[in-house]
Amino acid sequence: xxxxxxxxxxxxxxxxxxxxxxxxxxxIVAGHSNRSVVSAASYEARQFGIHSAMPVFQARQKxxxxxxxxxxxxxxxxxxxxxxxxxxxxxxxxxxxxxDEAFLDxxxxxxLIGTPEQTARKIKTDIVNQLALTCSVxxxxxxxxxxxxxxxxxxxxxxxxxxxxxxxxxxxxxxGKVPGVGAKAMNQMQSxxxxxxxxxxxxxxxxxxxxxxxxxxxxxxLARGIDHTPIAPERPRKSISGEVTLSRxxxxxxxxxxxxxxxxxxxxxxxxxxxxxxxxxxIKLKFSDFxxxxxxxxxxxxxxxxxAIFDQAVSLYHCLKITKKIRLVGVGVSEFQETETPIxxxxxxxxxxxxxxxxxxxxxxxxxxxxxxxxNALNKANLKNQKISKKYIGDQKVNSLCAVEVIITGRVQGVxxxxxTHLAAQERQLAGYVKNMPDRSVRALFxxxxxxVQDMLAxxxxxSTFSEIKEVNTRTVQVDPALTHxxxxx
Ligand code: TTP
Ligand code: MG
Ligand code: MG
Numbered sequence: 001x002x003x004x005x006x007x008x009x010x011x012x013x014x015x016x017x018x019x020x021x022x023x024x025x026x027x028i029v030a031g032h033s034n035r036s037v038v039s040a041a042s043y044e045a046r047q048f049g050i051h052s053a054m055p056v057f058q059a060r061q062k063x064x065x066x067x068x069x070x071x072x073x074x075x076x077x078x079x080x081x082x083x084x085x086x087x088x089x090x091x092x093x094x095x096x097x098x099x100d101e102a103f104l105d106x107x108x109x110x111x112l113i114g115t116p117e118q119t120a121r122k123i124k125t126d127i128v129n130q131l132a133l134t135c136s137v138x139x140x141x142x143x144x145x146x147x148x149x150x151x152x153x154x155x156x157x158x159x160x161x162x163x164x165x166x167x168x169x170x171x172x173x174x175x176g177k178v179p180g181v182g183a184k185a186m187n188q189m190q191s192x193x194x195x196x197x198x199x200x201x202x203x204x205x206x207x208x209x210x211x212x213x214x215x216x217x218x219x220x221x222l223a224r225g226i227d228h229t230p231i232a233p234e235r236p237r238k239s240i241s242g243e244v245t246l247s248r249x250x251x252x253x254x255x256x257x258x259x260x261x262x263x264x265x266x267x268x269x270x271x272x273x274x275x276x277x278x279x280x281x282x283i284k285l286k287f288s289d290f291x292x293x294x295x296x297x298x299x300x301x302x303x304x305x306x307x308a309i310f311d312q313a314v315s316l317y318h319c320l321k322i323t324k325k326i327r328l329v330g331v332g333v334s335e336f337q338e339t340e341t342p343i344x345x346x347x348x349x350x351x352x353x354x355x356x357x358x359x360x361x362x363x364x365x366x367x368x369x370x371x372x373x374x375x376n377a378l379n380k381a382n383l384k385n386q387k388i389s390k391k392y393i394g395d396q397k398v399n400s401l402c403a404v405e406v407i408i409t410g411r412v413q414g415v416x417x418x419x420x421t422h423l424a425a426q427e428r429q430l431a432g433y434v435k436n437m438p439d440r441s442v443r444a445l446f447x448x449x450x451x452x453v454q455d456m457l458a459x460x461x462x463x464s465t466f467s468e469i470k471e472v473n474t475r476t477v478q479v480d481p482a483l484t485h486x487x488x489x490x
Pocket of ligand 1: 008009041099100
């Protein structure tokens with residue numbers, strides 16, 4: 001038996017608990033700007049038609065006296081950890097799937113705690129007693145139905161689907177409630193007159209595969225109550241990111257860097273709190289016309305200081321030729337390594353490595369001050385006073401040789417792209433190669449003086465006439481003295 005636990009109006013409920021004046025009132029957690037969106041809405045606010053992801057101005061239109069709380073991610077994360085700890089007392093197989101929900105496999109735990117319903121009730125009581133928050137629990141023989149069950153009687157719900165009742169629930173379950181069925185699949189469902197998950201059983205696997213691709217097989221199984229997805233207790237985080245929608249669109253590079261700095265700090269703080277270092281830094285920019293781009297860089301060493309993350313983010317930003325105003329700025333880190341993992345140090349530490357370690361020490365000291373005295377206790381000097389490290393931008397060591405391997409993804413495998421890359425590399429007197437890869441990406445190696453290589457990387461970010469660059473990943477590699485010219489490799 002699988003249980004799914006999901007907190008009720010999580011962020012809003014935490015705010016109501018911590019400020020009893022808000023109890024029984026329409027409360028949303030969101031930024032105060034009209035451009036912000038609602039993160040969470042209390043059940044009182046939902047009566048006015050307010051829901052998560054709705055712009056704040058619309059929420060205000062629906063309920064002019066709605067109370068807006070800015071919220072505190074740290075506080076919610078702290079409560080989330082406590083909730084997960086409670087759940088782990090009921091089963092070793094607990095899989096948190098978001099900040100406010102988790103699956104538990106309680107198979108075989110019956111003798112210890114009782115029936116699934118008794119277990120669910122005990123979980124609810126423990127959470128109320130220890131956190132003064134309510135949750136909804138769903139139980140079913142398979143994972144996907146447990147999640148559907150937890151949503152059936154929200155808030156403060158408890159719904160158990162027994163093995164005997166499972167097929168009846170499937171037969172009447174509206175198809176739109178099945179995870180994975182989005183707007184596109186719904187159109188197909190309508191054309192096949194599929195209204196409930198049970199209706200899927202009228203069609204054979206071949207037709208489902210034809211209509212829904214790889215999702216066809218999953219639908220075929222779900223309609224028969226089969227879901228082999230296990231409860232995986234440890235699913236390590238793959239990335240940490242922070243982004244902000246600005247109160248007005250900006251284009252001034254100084255302002256963009258300020259926002260990158262703030263996001264780098266936020267991400268760095270979370271990274272260090274999780275005892276991790278990262279090898280990859282990504283920036284995301286959304287423009288005034290809502291188009292967006294991401295750019296990433298894979299580093300030779302793992303970092304965790306906010307400063308180093310900021311430097312990388314700025315170098316990615318500098319490689320872009322931006323013509324539109326920016327409405328959202330984000331910084332993300334990924335490809336983690338545990339902090340305890342010993343780092344391979346070079347025999348003679350170079351200046352950037354020493355600086356990195358010094359910044360790390362400063363950041364850790366800052367983290368502990370902030371944890372103790374709150375988010376406003378300490379702040380870095382703003383950019384006006386801060387010298388932006390130029391070591392990653394390319395105007396240092398201009399004459400030294402370097403080699404960078406690049407993987408470019410997007411619409412890049414046309415003939416023109418390789419030829420234009422070849423010409424651009426030759427113009428910059430670089431050695432190396434460009435090559436189409438089987439996974440539709442393009443791999444290239446650029447070797448030459450550092451300034452020219454940086455310039456070539458900036459060219460890659462922009463792309464050529466007929467290409468559409470999605471991501472450019474770079475990795476510094478060993479200089480190969482045998483490489484003397486640039487070629488297209490087939
Ligand atoms: P949900 O569990 O989806 O929603 P909820 O807990 O607010 O309400 P419900 O009773 O329906 O479960 O999300 C958990 C928290 O995640 C939510 O309180 C706030 C945050 N969140 C966002 O920040 N943005 C979003 O778009 C959504 C859906 C949630
Ligand atoms: Mg919830
Ligand atoms: Mg949830």
